[in-house]
Amino acid sequence: xxxxxxxxxxxxxxxxxxxxxxxxxxxxxxxxxxxxxxxxxxxxxxxxxxxxxxxxxxxxxxxxxxxxxxxxxxxxxxxxxxxxxxxxxxxxxxxxxxxxxxxxxxxxxxxxxxxxxxxxxxxxxxxxxxxxxxxxxxxxxxxxxxxxxxxxxxxxxxxxxxxxxxxxxxxxxxxxxxxxxx
Amino acid sequence: xxxxxxxxxxxxxxxxxxxxxxxxxxxxxxxxxxxxxxxxxxxxxxxxxxxxxxxxxxxxxxxxxxxxxxxxxxxxxxxxxxxxxxxxxxxxxxxxxxxxxxxxxxxxxxxxxxxxxxxxxxxxxxxxxxxxxxxxxxxxxxxxxxxxxxxxxxxxxxxxxxxxxxxxxxxxxxxxxxxxxxxxxxxxxxxxxxxxxxxxxxxxxxxxxxxxxxxxxxxxxxxxxxxxxxxxxxxxxxxxxxxxxxxxxxxxxxxxxxxxxxxxxxxxxxxxxxxxxxxxxxxxxxxxxxxxxxxxxxxxxx
Numbered sequence: 001x002x003x004x005x006x007x008x009x010x011x012x013x014x015x016x017x018x019x020x021x022x023x024x025x026x027x028x029x030x031x032x033x034x035x036x037x038x039x040x041x042x043x044x045x046x047x048x049x050x051x052x053x054x055x056x057x058x059x060x061x062x063x064x065x066x067x068x069x070x071x072x073x074x075x076x077x078x079x080x081x082x083x084x085x086x087x088x089x090x091x092x093x094x095x096x097x098x099x100x101x102x103x104x105x106x107x108x109x110x111x112x113x114x115x116x117x118x119x120x121x122x123x124x125x126x127x128x129x130x131x132x133x134x135x136x137x138x139x140x141x142x143x144x145x146x147x148x149x150x151x152x153x154x155x156x157x158x159x160x161x162x163x164x165x166x167x168x169x170x171x172x173x174x175x176x177x178x179x180x181x182x
Numbered sequence: 183x184x185x186x187x188x189x190x191x192x193x194x195x196x197x198x199x200x201x202x203x204x205x206x207x208x209x210x211x212x213x214x215x216x217x218x219x220x221x222x223x224x225x226x227x228x229x230x231x232x233x234x235x236x237x238x239x240x241x242x243x244x245x246x247x248x249x250x251x252x253x254x255x256x257x258x259x260x261x262x263x264x265x266x267x268x269x270x271x272x273x274x275x276x277x278x279x280x281x282x283x284x285x286x287x288x289x290x291x292x293x294x295x296x297x298x299x300x301x302x303x304x305x306x307x308x309x310x311x312x313x314x315x316x317x318x319x320x321x322x323x324x325x326x327x328x329x330x331x332x333x334x335x336x337x338x339x340x341x342x343x344x345x346x347x348x349x350x351x352x353x354x355x356x357x358x359x360x361x362x363x364x365x366x367x368x369x370x371x372x373x374x375x376x377x378x379x380x381x382x383x384x385x386x387x388x389x390x391x392x393x394x395x396x397x398x399x400x401x402x403x404x405x406x407x408x409x410x411x412x413x414x415x416x417x418x419x420x421x422x423x424x425x426x427x428x429x430x431x432x433x434x435x436x437x438x439x440x441x442x443x444x445x446x447x448x449x450x451x452x453x454x455x456x457x458x459x460x461x462x463x464x465x466x467x468x469x470x471x472x473x474x475x476x477x478x479x480x481x482x483x484x
Contacts, residue, residue: 024246044261045262108244111237115241115244130241130242131245
């Protein structure tokens, strides 16, 4: 525990400003506010335990996100279903030429519904890139994946999101669109 | 082939292949500029770029619209402190638990007993604060004036500077915004608002601290009712004063505007009613809502 040289107050000053960002990301990945609260609490306790290894003044936010995703990948493996990713990739190949228009008016609830429908592997890079505005290099470090994988997941994730959103706006299922797109 | 950052976009295909990196601010300046130039000249690429920008902004807005749980920060602070060392009541042997529990109840009772006195016409900076077990909790005593400014800062930043008082919400939107745990406060305040109308209820942050914030309006007059979880602060101690005699304290903001801040507390929460100076309904509303608000806040679990 980091109690030897750094106070809890130092840790709180450094780390708590990112609480909302960490919670919102956890909530969108787990899909459940209660699980997200527990997870965020675990993240902060883990961060505090290893805070002596953190260098004050460096990127605390990225470090907290790295802990978050370590925990997510460890405890929520079921959400990272590789079959879903393969299905999504196959689906993207089938609709490679299809580019649905993005609705003029986008409602928050529609965006969130669309986001929740795409596989977690894609959702997490979109959250890190588009919401948290991390650089690709930072995302690669947070998720422990090559930068090329970050780029391809962002591209595919955004396309899936556009398709899901258009689908929601039209009010029928993605598989219907897929059938129609063939 | 995917273009590299050394390839200037010369056509629609290259531009569209680079759009994701452009939106992620991953392209060098001259490349980003070339994308913008092409999109300005090409209606198709311009439309695609606009759509993608709109969706990226929409995702950010939608995700950030989710209000984190009001108590989460307090819960994390508590758990950090409980792991810093020192005994928690749950780690004590059962035979000691009763004694600590009794002591805690006594302290809470003292705090509740003296809740309001500090506001009773005294200047805030002269009031002695009360901080239960300061040596155990290692929380420095907070002057009452600083505690009162917590509520005032949220009112000023949110209701006035960010003009949330001009953003009308339906009751359904208020319930969604504050959550079911706190919607009782909306109904309570609404039923005691008199000539004021509750127009907005939401969760917000001021100076890094989370609040549940209810905004009432009567014409141009604005009253805020804000609640925040205690982070070691308390309003003070002293002889018992009934909630019927809650006075307000005038606070000055940068020598320009003056406000009345009325405050009361439960064992876990601080509550404030803030209005322009000499707004008589501040006291009326405070007296009306304080007793029930204590009960409502006592039932908040999350």
